[in-house]
Amino acid sequence: MPALDVVRLWRVVPVLALLLLGGCSSLSYYSQLASGQWQLLQARTPVAEVLADPGRDPRLRQHLALAQQARRFASEQLHLPDNQSYRLYADIGRPYVVWNVFATEEFSLTPVTHCFPIAGCVAYRGYYSQGRARGAAALQKQAGQDVYVAGIEAYSTLGWFSDPILNTMLGWGDERLAALIFHELAHQRFYVQDDTAFNESYASFVEQQGARQWRAARGLPAQDDIRSAQRDALTALVLEARQRLQALYAQPLPASVMRERKAAQFERLRHEYRTLRDRRWPGDTRFDAWINAPLNNARLLPFGLYEHWVPAFAALFAQVGGDWPRFYARVEHLGKLTPAERTAALQALMPAVQHP
Structure with a gap:
């Protein structure tokens, strides 16, 4: 060692x-x-x-x-x-x-x-x-x-x-x-x-x-755009479902009603995924196991944690012309902000609309 x-x-x-x-x-x-x-x-x-x-x-x-x-x-x-x-x-x-x-x-x-x-x-x-x-x-x-x-x-x-x-x-x-x-x-x-x-x-x-x-x-073509698009489309659906759930949980509803509407939101996510899959990549079941497993708030967390601000960092990278040292300097600047300031700065970098 x-x-x-x-x-x-x-x-x-x-x-x-x-x-x-x-x-x-x-x-x-x-x-x-x-x-x-x-x-x-x-x-x-x-x-x-x-x-x-x-x-x-x-x-x-x-x-x-x-x-x-x-x-x-x-x-x-x-x-x-x-x-x-x-x-x-x-x-x-x-x-x-x-x-x-x-x-x-x-x-x-x-x-x-x-x-x-x-x-x-x-x-x-x-x-x-x-x-x-x-x-x-x-x-x-x-x-x-x-x-x-x-x-x-x-x-x-x-x-x-x-x-x-x-x-x-x-x-x-x-x-x-x-x-x-x-x-x-x-x-x-x-x-x-x-x-x-x-x-x-x-x-x-x-x-x-x-x-x-x-x-x-290495002179290789860009990786399979279809598979990348599939991943991005699923991510977008999940992030939209998270927004709907966030709005739901903010309402002053009885637990029984909240539980019922929560389940309905997860069923809506499954339905939206299957509709998208059948329309845009029929026969490809790559994400079926994930969507068909029991869904809950915690299962959506990795999408919110690993993907949520990626478009903001992509925008930041574009702003510095793809210069990595300048990009890291900007990232470090964001990291020194207070949590509220950092969130506001990232939100300002996000694209106005995100859809699959």
Whole structure:
């Protein structure tokens, strides 16, 4: 393990120890966080060693070789941090690195937040075990909250440690792997405590724009416009449904009536999706599993957090003529504003109308 990571791990441990004094629940949760991060750090191997080992899976070596090209592109062209992150590899033997538990109150789209010593307050709680995540979600559901458990392929330690490429990041192909590297490095480049929607939308924009430039740099055509349009169309439908639910929850209605109208809104979302699917991409059922699963407020949270401000950051990028250093300077300026000022500034950057 790199010496710097050892030093930083020992700097974090006393902070965790203080948090553990909060009780058995805190002890269990923070113990699994420390253990999970330690196991991940221990599993890392320099990518250069994997590439030099003829005994390793040729497909893995091919994926990692292209990932290292994307990693260099990230620093040289996208002006993202140039450090050891994503120049290491770790196979952790499971499909996701963590499972995040998102939760809201029954009649609210505001996430239940959790505060941590490094990341600040975020809109989810992460678990290195799917069983632990489901157990925590079950308890919150019993308390009357809307809950959603999502498997996560990668996360950033915000530069505290050298984050590796994980086996969990390889499943969707080389383009997705490059995009994830851009996304996670964007968090290292800039991060605002206590504003998940800002952080994730910003990193999602860097991911998407970076992926476009990465393909162009290799002389490849733009990625499948149809699939991108499908994703954008679903996102737009979900964000519109969130707006309708927000208006609904602001009304002084009895719980029974609110519950009935809430269910109707989710059915409307399903109907709008199926109508759009059948009209614009018949026979393509890529999002059917998601739309047909039980829907609740928490299940919509990732759209509001990861996608909501992406058009605003796209507009900001256009304003600076696609100049990455100027873009980051503007992002940092937004990050220094008060939450209310930041929201107003982002809203002013948003397109007037968004429709699929």
